[in-house]
Amino acid sequence: MDEALRKRLIEAVARTVIANAEELTQLDRQIGDGDHGLNMKRGFEAVLETIEATAAKPLPDAVKAVGTTLVMKIGGASGPLYGTLFLALGKALPETPSVSILAEAFAAAVEAVKARGKSQEGQKTMLDVLVPVAAMLRASSGDGEDLIARIRATALESAEATRPMRAIRGRASFLGERSIGHVDPGARSSALMIAAVCDAVGG
Numbered sequence: 001m002d003e004a005l006r007k008r009l010i011e012a013v014a015r016t017v018i019a020n021a022e023e024l025t026q027l028d029r030q031i032g033d034g035d036h037g038l039n040m041k042r043g044f045e046a047v048l049e050t051i052e053a054t055a056a057k058p059l060p061d062a063v064k065a066v067g068t069t070l071v072m073k074i075g076g077a078s079g080p081l082y083g084t085l086f087l088a089l090g091k092a093l094p095e096t097p098s099v100s101i102l103a104e105a106f107a108a109a110v111e112a113v114k115a116r117g118k119s120q121e122g123q124k125t126m127l128d129v130l131v132p133v134a135a136m137l138r139a140s141s142g143d144g145e146d147l148i149a150r151i152r153a154t155a156l157e158s159a160e161a162t163r164p165m166r167a168i169r170g171r172a173s174f175l176g177e178r179s180i181g182h183v184d185p186g187a188r189s190s191a192l193m194i195a196a197v198c199d200a201v202g203g
Contacts, residue, residue, distance in 0.1 A: 001096050006062050007055035012200035013193045014044035014051070020192055027185040031167065031178075036078060036185040043074035043082070059097070063090030078186065081117055081126065088112035099147070103137035110134045123168035124179065126186035129158045133194055145202060152198035159183060159191035 017024075017040050025037030046069050047054070054065045067086025071079050092105035110130045114120060121131040136154050140147050160183060167179035 001059050003055050006057075006059060007051060009197055009200050010047065010051055010055060010062070010066060012196040014047045016192050016196035017041065017044045017189060018048075020189075024185050024189050027183055027188055030182045032185060033076065035076060036189065039074045039076055039078055040082075040189055043070045043079065046073040058095045060090045060093045060095065063087075063093060065090075077117070078189075081113055081186070084112050084116045085109050085130070099137070099140060103134070103140065106137055107134045119168075122165070124162050124165040124184045124187070125167075126184070126190040128162050128165070128184065129155050129187045129190040129194065132158045148198045148202045152195050155191040155194035155198075159187040162187045 021037035021041035023037065024040060025034060028034050028036035047066055050065070050069070054062050057065060064087050067083045067088075067090060070086060071083030073079070074082060086109075088111075089105055089109035092108045094101060097105065110127070113130060114127060117125065117127070119125050119127055121127050132154050133151055136151055162184040163182060164180060165184070166177060167184070
């Protein structure tokens with residue numbers, strides 16, 4: 001996990017979110033405030049502004065630096081939630097994690113998001129992507145391209161699986177039955193970020 005790889009991972013996530021900001025905004029217009037894409041774009045543009053300094057830090061500090069930026073720059077509920085995810089992940093990671101240690105660190109970060117959002121899997125939120133990915137990581141007995149491909153597919157499929165759900169938490173919950181039939185924007189942004197990491201590592 002050298003500086004070049006840290007930079008590649010951070011940049012991949014940031015540029016993927018920015019490139020898909022309009023899609024995220026459209027999803028949020030259907031069941032939320034309509035600002036998820038714009039907020040996420042603003043946050044990750046700020047991440048890119050300091051990417052050289054961030055990538056030069058050890059992995060735990062680099063991940064926490066991303067989380068701090070997201071907390072400060074992303075509005076609404078997304079900033080605290082994604083900030084919590086990155087801050088908790090950075091806190092739990094060593095400088096050079098194995099797959100098993102990464103799995104435990106990611107699981108701890110997901111638990112922190114649950115606590116911050118007072119939410120659980122199945123309520124049509126970003127947790128409907130994060131929880132299945134955490135479970136897959138924990139169940140893995142090794143690493144390699146197969147695991148990367150499975151994590152990527154799980155993230156994207158889990159986001160799509162929020163479409164038939166009724167929202168229980170978040171702004172979409174106010175819509176009741178009308179929230180059914182739409183992909184949750186937080187689940188989609190989570191899936192895009194995880195897919196970006198998989199593509200960067202696989203590449």
